[in-house]
Amino acid sequence: MTTHIYFLDISDIPPEDTAELLHLQPIIPHDMLAQGLSVQTPSVQIPPTRTSPLQAAMSRLSPARQEKILRHRFPQDRLLSLGAGLLLDQGLQAWGLCEREAALEYRHNGKPYLRDYPDRYFNLSHSGNMVMAAFSCREVGCDIEQIRPARMDVAARFFTEEERMDLSRECLTEEERNRRFARYWTIKESVLKVTGEGMRLPLNSFCVHLASTPHIVWRKQASIGQLQEIPASQKGAQQETQQTVPSPVSSHFTFQEFSFPEYQAAVCLRGGKEESDEIFCSFQKLQDVVR
Numbered sequence: 562m563t564t565h566i567y568f569l570d571i572s573d574i575p576p577e578d579t580a581e582l583l584h585l586q587p588i589i590p591h592d593m594l595a596q597g598l599s600v601q602t603p604s605v606q607i608p609p610t611r612t613s614p615l616q617a618a619m620s621r622l623s624p625a626r627q628e629k630i631l632r633h634r635f636p637q638d639r640l641l642s643l644g645a646g647l648l649l650d651q652g653l654q655a656w657g658l659c660e661r662e663a664a665l666e667y668r669h670n671g672k673p674y675l676r677d678y679p680d681r682y683f684n685l686s687h688s689g690n691m692v693m694a695a696f697s698c699r700e701v702g703c704d705i706e707q708i709r710p711a712r713m714d715v716a717a718r719f720f721t722e723e724e725r726m727d728l729s730r731e732c733l734t735e736e737e738r739n740r741r742f743a744r745y746w747t748i749k750e751s752v753l754k755v756t757g758e759g760m761r762l763p764l765n766s767f768c769v770h771l772a773s774t775p776h777i778v779w780r781k782q783a784s785i786g787q788l789q790e791i792p793a794s795q796k797g798a799q800q801e802t803q804q805t806v807p808s809p810v811s812s813h814f815t816f817q818e819f820s821f822p823e824y825q826a827a828v829c830l831r832g833g834k835e836e837s838d839e840i841f842c843s844f845q846k847l848q849d850v851v852r
Contacts, residue, residue, distance in 0.1 A: 562697070562698055562699065562835065562837055562838055562839070563697075563838075563839045563840070563841055564696065564697040564699070564701065564817075564828065564830060564838070564839070564840050564841070565652055565655055565695070565696040565697070565841045566693070566694070566695050566696075566703070566817075566819070566828060566840060566841065566842045566843070567648045567651060567652060567693070567694045567695075567696075567842075567843045567845070568691060568692070568693055568705075568819075568821075568826070568842075568843065568844045568845070569644045569647070569648055569691070569692040569693075569694075569845050569846075569847055569850065570690060570691055570844070570845070570846050570847065571640050571641060571690050571691070571692065571847040572690035573846045573847060573848045574615075574640060574847055578613065578614070578615060579636045579637070579640060580636060581613060581615060582615065582636040582639040582640060582643075583636055583639075614848075614851040614852060615643070615851060617851065618643065618647060618850070618851040619643060619646075621647070621650060621659075621660075621661065622643075622650060622660055622661055623660055623661035623662075623663075624661075625665075626642075626646040626649075626660060626661070629642060629646075630642040630643050630646065640847070641687045641692055644687070644692035644847055644850075645685045645687060645692050645694065646660060647847075647850055647851075648685070648692055648693075648694035649683065649685065649694060651850075652683060652694050652695075652696040653683075653696075656678070656681060656696075658675075658678070663675055663677075663678075664676040664677055668757060670757040670758060670759065670761070671757075671759070672754075672757035680698060681696070681698060682696070682697050682698070682700050682701045683695065683696045683697075683701065684701050684702050684703045684754055684755070685703070686703050686704045686705045686750075686754075686826075687705065688705050688707045688824065689707035689823070689824065691705055691707070691821075691824050692705075693705040693826055695828050697830060699830045699831055699832055700755050700830070700831035700832075701755060701828065701829065701830055701831075702750075702751040702752065702753065702754030702755030702756070702828070702829045703751055703754065703826065703827065703828045703829070704746075704747040704748075704750035704751045704754065704826065704827055705747065705819075705824055705825070705826035706743050706746055706747050706750075706824065706825055706826070707823060707824055708740060708743050708823050708824060708825060709739065709743075710735075710739055711728060711738045711739050711741070711742035713725075713728065713729075716728055716742065716745075719749075719763075719764040720745060720765060721765050721767075721768040721780070723768050724745055724768060724769060727741070727771070728741060728742060728745075740820070740825060741771065743825035744769075744775075744818065744825055744827070745769050745771070746825075747818075747825050747826055747827035748769045748775055748777070748816060748818070748827045748829070749764045749767075749769060750827070751816070751827045751828060751829035752767065752777065752814060752829050754829070755814065755829045755830070755831055765780075766779065766780055767779045767780060768780070774816070775816045775818065775827075776814075776816070777814065813832060813833040814829050814830065814831060814832070815829070815830040815832060815833060815834045815838070816828065816829055816830075817830075817840055819842070828840075
């Protein structure tokens with residue numbers, strides 16, 4: 562089973578083109594107009610004869626995605642949202658679909674899914690100047706984070722005691738600690754996203770073991786609705802009990818990590834690793850995608 566992972570770097574867009582995003586308006590592609598499709602958005606415009614590369618790229622996407630892009634106030638955020646839409650379109654094309662025609666709906670927890678293809682899964686993430694997308698026939702979650710100084714105050718609140726002790730080792734250089742913090746965070750986020758539970762599943766309800774093949778260990782009685790975040794005043798006194806048996810909230814997970822000079826990313830697939838598993842990875846520049 563093949564999982565497709567796409568990375569998109571938006572930093573190569575010139576400042577003058579980025580500023581142009583402030584003036585973009587939603588565009589209905591001509592082929593959608595020809596089909597007589599109704600779009601519930603009063604600001605939609607037919608594209609002019611000449612369009613910029615960013616305008617042309619946006620016209621490939623659905624009116625709903627275009628409106629989502631333009632809801633962002635700042636050009637950088639619009640660029641990231643545009644990049645996410647383009648990666649979503651690219652990934653769906655591998656399944657013979659396209660973003661502007663795919664019917665997206667949302668589960669009770671807010672996680673989007675393909676209404677007509679419930680056995681196809683995708684997930685999106687972005688940070689800094691990077692966008693990430695994952696596509697699989699297994700439930701998938703992904704997260705990418707720009708490497709920043711390790712936030713030990715955040716670790717004290719959201720990480721398990723074992724994870725905090727690992728980050729506090731004196732033998733770690735600052736660079737190693739920052740990278741390690743990002744590894745913990747992206748793996749944890751990918752688990753939350755594959756389950757669709759978000760912060761309803763506390764980050765300290767499972768412990769990440771960083772190894773050549775990362776895995777997680779659930780704390781005892783870890784299940785949604787049962788776990789409460791441990792107050793800071795109790796963290797030092799409370800002993801954290803772990804078990805190797807998977808929590809009732811999920812089956813086993815399979816992880817894949819990606820390291821870049823300034824970024825760290827992780828993909829989480831529901832289920833154990835299978836012999837037929839393959840991962841296809843692509844790295845692109847936004848300027849190449851919008852040409």
